[in-house]
Each structure stands twice: as C-alpha cells, then as structure tokens.
Amino acid sequence: MNSEKEYQEVLNKEYAGTVTTVERYINPKAVILHRCSKCEQEFYAKPIWLVGKESQRHICDMPYGDRFGVRNQYVTSRGATNKNSTGTKRKLSESVKQEIIQLAKQGLGVRQIARQLNIATGSVSYYIKKEGLG
Numbered sequence: 001m002n003s004e005k006e007y008q009e010v011l012n013k014e015y016a017g018t019v020t021t022v023e024r025y026i027n028p029k030a031v032i033l034h035r036c037s038k039c040e041q042e043f044y045a046k047p048i049w050l051v052g053k054e055s056q057r058h059i060c061d062m063p064y065g066d067r068f069g070v071r072n073q074y075v076t077s078r079g080a081t082n083k084n085s086t087g088t089k090r091k092l093s094e095s096v097k098q099e100i101i102q103l104a105k106q107g108l109g110v111r112q113i114a115r116q117l118n119i120a121t122g123s124v125s126y127y128i129k130k131e132g133l134g
C-alpha cells in the first residue's frame with residue numbers, strides 16, 4: 001500500500017466498497033479519517049489496522065479494537081444517548097482512559113479523540129492533561 005489508490009483498492013476488496021478514506025492517505029501507519037457508507041460512521045484509524053488483524057478492522061457501529069487485539073465493548077453509535085446524564089461528568093472506564101492516552105500519543109487532537117470515542121471533549125482534555133500530554 002504505497003499510495004492512496006492502492007490502499008483504496010485494498011479497502012474496496014476488504015469492505016466491498018463501503019469504507020473509503022476521507023483524509024489523504026499518508027502511509028499504512030499514519031492515522032487518517034475514514035468513512036463507512038454502510039453505518040455512516042466517520043472514524044480515525046491506521047490503514048494497517050483496517051486491512052489487518054480481525055480485532056482491529058472496522059465493524060459497523062463498533063470502534064476498532066485496542067492494540068492488544070481486544071475489541072472495545074462500547075459502541076460509538078450516533079443513536080446512543082446518555083439517559084442518566086444529569087450534567088455531571090460521566091466516569092470513564094479504565095479502557096477508555098487508556099484509549100484516550102493511546103490516541104493522544106498517536107498525535108490526535110482532543111476533538112478527534114472525543115469524536116472517535118464518542119465522549120465529551122472536556123473528559124478527553126482532562127485525561128490528556130492528567131497524563132501530561134496536553
């Protein structure tokens with residue numbers, strides 16, 4: 001996968017044309033924005049993930065798995081609402097915190113991470129600052 005064209009060809013083969021790149025393809029390890037026409041999600045991922053290990057590929061309505069190959073249990077569905085929200089900060093699970101740190105280290109911004117994980121930007125910047133990455 002040396003070019004955007006080559007990568008898109010692989011994506012077409014793997015996802016039957018549903019997953020396309022939104023941002024310019026840089027290299028297999030550089031995180032870029034993708035779009036899935038099937039579940040209408042936009043998500044950040046490394047190209048190598050999407051065409052690689054099963055746990056890291058795109059599955060509709062699911063985020064990619066973590067670097068240990070464990071698929072995350074939370075869903076970034078747009079229909080998801082926080083019914084119990086009373087304006088207080090939702091407590092994030094340890095795996096979500098790790099995901100924030102991981103994405104921050106990959107160079108994603110607060111808003112990109114919040115969008116990817118479907119959580120508030122305030123929570124993201126809180127944990128990034130706490131880790132000394134902000």
Ligand SMILES: [Zn+2]
Nearest residue numbers: 036038039060
């Ligand atoms: Zn999808």
